[in-house]
Amino acid sequence: MGIVQGVGFRPHVYHIAKTLGLRGEVSNDGQGALIKVVGDRSTIDTFIDKIHSERPPLAQIETITRHPLPQTDFSDFIITSSITNTVRTKIAPDAATCPTCKNEIFDPLSCWYPYPFTNCTHCGPRLSIIKKLPYDRQNTSMANFNLCPECQQDYSEPLNRRFHAQPTACHVCGQKAWL
Ligand SMILES: [Zn+2]
Ligand SMILES: [Zn+2]
Known part of the structure; x- marks a missing residue:
């Protein structure tokens, strides 16, 4: 627990x-x-x-x-996937962008350059996007954003930093921001 x-x-x-x-x-x-x-x-x-x-x-x-x-x-x-039963676990608060993600945002050769919603399993939103537990993508406000093939690959690879990072997104498949 x-x-x-x-x-x-x-x-x-x-x-x-x-x-x-x-x-x-x-x-x-x-x-x-x-x-x-x-x-x-x-x-x-x-x-x-x-x-x-x-x-x-x-x-x-x-x-x-x-x-x-x-x-x-x-x-x-x-x-294996989540088991839904009585919910007594805690959920992480949102976390500031980690140094690795920051480097990707500022690296012109990275897929995340200069994507403002870049995140991974060590950082990004948690509590603010959860609708219910267990914490899986379909239970968050990211449910309507389908992962692009590249993000899907990161999300599915157990040793990738974005494995099951529920809010993961990129400029192709994620939220957009305008100024
Ligand atoms: Zn990160
Ligand atoms: Zn993507």
């Missing part, structure tokens, strides 16, 4: 699990994030330590509760 939705938490868990060779899955649910993992006890201890120590900048972990799983197996570690 804590602030773990919309802050790059699932790809963070995915990355650590892959590095440690664990199998299982991670999803968002009404309580925060639900992780199912199969592996030996000491590797799982390391996995949980790393979830805390290497967490993404906007994530806040309040508690991690562990329960033994009934006989289950997984052939790989995967990120």
Whole structure:
């Protein structure tokens, strides 16, 4: 439990699990994030330590509760879609543009040059665009903006900085601003 939705938490868990060779899955649910993992006890201890120590900048972990799983197996570690149940999780506030996004906005060779609504999983709007939980794009005011192929690719790639960045947009597919 804590602030773990919309802050790059699932790809963070995915990355650590892959590095440690664990199998299982991670999803968002009404309580925060639900992780199912199969592996030996000491590797799982390391996995949980790393979830805390290497967490993404906007994530806040309040508690991690562990329960033994009934006989289950997984052939790989995967990120699954959200489970809708009783909502008790917290949501991140809007965050100022991160240094990496800022560099992209001012880089003439970047796709985000000079797009004012550039954001990623480490920055951008959260609370101000949410209509309901779980925090998925179709539950935000971004639901009406269909991702262009380039943004869709970033959004779908677990190790991309914009993986499941719900407000992600570019000058092709996102909101426009006029002066
Ligand atoms: Zn950013
Ligand atoms: Zn786009």
